[in-house]
Amino acid sequence: MNPMEKLTLSLERGEILLDRLLQDGIGIAHDCGGKLACTSCQVVIREGMEGLNAASEDELDLLDRSGAADSDARLACQVSGIGELLIEISREDAPVHSSMLPVTVSEHAAEYLADQLAKHPSAVAVRLIVEPAGCSGHGYRIEPSDVIRDEDSVFETRRLRIVIDAASMPYLQGTRLDVSHQGLVRRVIFDNPNARQTCGCGESFGVLTSSDRRTWAES
Numbered sequence: 575m576n577p578m579e580k581l582t583l584s585l586e587r588g589e590i591l592l593d594r595l596l597q598d599g600i601g602i603a604h605d606c607g608g609k610l611a612c613t614s615c616q617v618v619i620r621e622g623m624e625g626l627n628a629a630s631e632d633e634l635d636l637l638d639r640s641g642a643a644d645s646d647a648r649l650a651c652q653v654s655g656i657g658e659l660l661i662e663i664s665r666e667d668a669p670v671h672s673s674m675l676p677v678t679v680s681e682h683a684a685e686y687l688a689d690q691l692a693k694h695p696s697a698v699a700v701r702l703i704v705e706p707a708g709c710s711g712h713g714y715r716i717e718p719s720d721v722i723r724d725e726d727s728v729f730e731t732r733r734l735r736i737v738i739d740a741a742s743m744p745y746l747q748g749t750r751l752d753v754s755h756q757g758l759v760r761r762v763i764f765d766n767p768n769a770r771q772t773c774g775c776g777e778s779f780g781v782l783t784s785s786d787r788r789t790w791a792e793s
């Protein structure tokens with residue numbers, strides 16, 4: 575078993591423990607994206623249980639089947655409540671790399687992407703991809719992702735799980751996603767500090783070091 579690390583933290587009323595951990599940059603695994611389909615987000619709650627919701631039958635069943643030996647074990651994605659907590663968490667093998675977020679997402683962009691993700695029940699994350707495209711050299715692609723690969727960077731922001739492959743990451747570092755409305759069409763905006771130039775059609779960009787602002791229309 576991996577070594578356990580003790581952490582103290584505080585939940586706002588109704589806040590989900592997994593969200594709190596990820597927002598604090600704690601690299602806890604959450605392989606199913608909080609859908610109660612894995613046990614990778616398992617923690618042990620040593621203090622503060624009285625301010626938390628009770629575990630559901632499904633959560634208890636999953637913990638039981640995983641062989642969780644500690645009676646205070648919970649699945650962080652299922653824990654909500656309020657107050658100070660002392661928890662123990664296994665920190666090794668966590669696939670989440672969430673120190674400084676490589677990409678930030680506005681509230682509107684998070685809502686939009688969550689709506690898109692909801693149309694793909696098997697998806698566990700939004701994948702951001704940079705690939706050769708257009709006359710300026712590079713283009714963006716957003717897609718629902720059913721898998722997390724070993725080389726992926728995975729992070730969570732505004733309750734949205736985002737994955738970026740290793741080849742795309744250098745082009746996206748520091749980017750902020752937003753959404754613009756043009757009539758009934760919503761467009762995802764990539765405010766990318768790595769993009770120097772965009773082509774006339776607005777679907778591709780060249781990479782240099784100075785800041786630039788461009789938009790990308792989701793197809």
Ligand code: FES
Pocket residue numbers: 603604605606607608609610611612613614615649650651652
């Ligand atoms: S992330 Fe899978 S059960 Fe919590």
